[in-house]
Amino acid sequence: MTDCVSDALYRDTVFLDPDLNLSRSGHVCFSMKVLFIGDIVGKIGRQTVRALLPNLVSRYKIGLVIANGENAAAGFGITEKTAVELFGSGIHVITTGNHVWDKKEVLPYIAKENRLLRPLNFPTGTPGTGSIVCAATGGERVAVVNISGRVFMNTLDCPFRTGREEIDRLRKETGVIIVDFHAEATSEKRAFGYYMDGLASAVIGTHTHVQTADETILDGGTAYITDAGMTGPATSVIGIEKDQIIERFLTLMPRKYDVAEGKAMLSGVVVEINAENGRATGIQRLQITYP
Numbered sequence: 001m002t003d004c005v006s007d008a009l010y011r012d013t014v015f016l017d018p019d020l021n022l023s024r025s026g027h028v029c030f031s032m033k034v035l036f037i038g039d040i041v042g043k044i045g046r047q048t049v050r051a052l053l054p055n056l057v058s059r060y061k062i063g064l065v066i067a068n069g070e071n072a073a074a075g076f077g078i079t080e081k082t083a084v085e086l087f088g089s090g091i092h093v094i095t096t097g098n099h100v101w102d103k104k105e106v107l108p109y110i111a112k113e114n115r116l117l118r119p120l121n122f123p124t125g126t127p128g129t130g131s132i133v134c135a136a137t138g139g140e141r142v143a144v145v146n147i148s149g150r151v152f153m154n155t156l157d158c159p160f161r162t163g164r165e166e167i168d169r170l171r172k173e174t175g176v177i178i179v180d181f182h183a184e185a186t187s188e189k190r191a192f193g194y195y196m197d198g199l200a201s202a203v204i205g206t207h208t209h210v211q212t213a214d215e216t217i218l219d220g221g222t223a224y225i226t227d228a229g230m231t232g233p234a235t236s237v238i239g240i241e242k243d244q245i246i247e248r249f250l251t252l253m254p255r256k257y258d259v260a261e262g263k264a265m266l267s268g269v270v271v272e273i274n275a276e277n278g279r280a281t282g283i284q285r286l287q288i289t290y291p
């Protein structure tokens with residue numbers, strides 16, 4: 001395993017000390033860490049999570065693991081089998097996005113498994129749920145919310161208004177709230193991050209599969225990154241075999257796409273949160289190659 005934990009751009013917002021629960025004076029403080037894993041692509045992505053997650057959880061003393069799994073089943077969608085495998089690997093909550101319905105068999109499963117989220121702002125009556133309140137390993141209550149953008153994407157309910165309403169509701173249950181904002185446009189993602197500043201503990205972007213280097217803590221205490229990146233084949237075009245995508249751009253002809261093979265990469269962020277007030281105190285990007 002090659003560990004390529006990135007140095008953060010905003011040094012004042014970053015923690016690098018894995019000794020989580022001790023303040024400098026040695027007193028116990030009420031901080032917790034959440035690991036968010038960017039879009040898991042195919043079997044290679046699932047295998048990478050299974051191989052790397054136990055070490056990450058113990059190294060960073062992670063209390064809750066969230067992952068976007070919209071591409072977990074052969075690159076397109078998620079099934080009961082792949083979701084169960086991801087839960088078995090140590091992921092507590094799975095978020096999704098525009099690819100959630102690519103495998104039809106997910107429909108009965110998502111209707112009964114509330115740890116598998118779909119975007120909150122899908123039309124009323126859509127199966128599944130867009131948020132959950134769960135307990136981290138330290139007992140802290142954490143809300144996870146999945147919301148989709150709509151710029152260059154499907155026209156859904158307004159993510160800003162729907163998201164605000166849901167977060168106001170969830171804040172009556174817990175101050176620790178993690179949002180997966182699944183969106184294409186960096187402008188929409190950054191605007192959403194600022195809109196949620198001081199309301200959510202973290203707004204973590206997904207969907208583009210390319211990790212951005214703009215992680216920061218906003219003025220109101222919300223950890224933010226435009227995109228957490230992808231967990232899947234490193235040599236690929238956002239997870240797909242590169243020559244297939246090049247051919248598509250050259251010919252504009254439709255074709256079947258395969259998840260690329262070879263070396264893999266786990267991408268994500270670790271967010272440190274003061275569990276007493278819900279404010280983030282640190283965010284750190286991870287990009288780890290495997291094997």
Ligand SMILES: [Fe+2]
Nearest residue numbers: 039070071207
């Ligand atoms: Fe994705």
Ligand SMILES: [Fe+2]
Nearest residue numbers: 097098099207
């Ligand atoms: Fe997506």
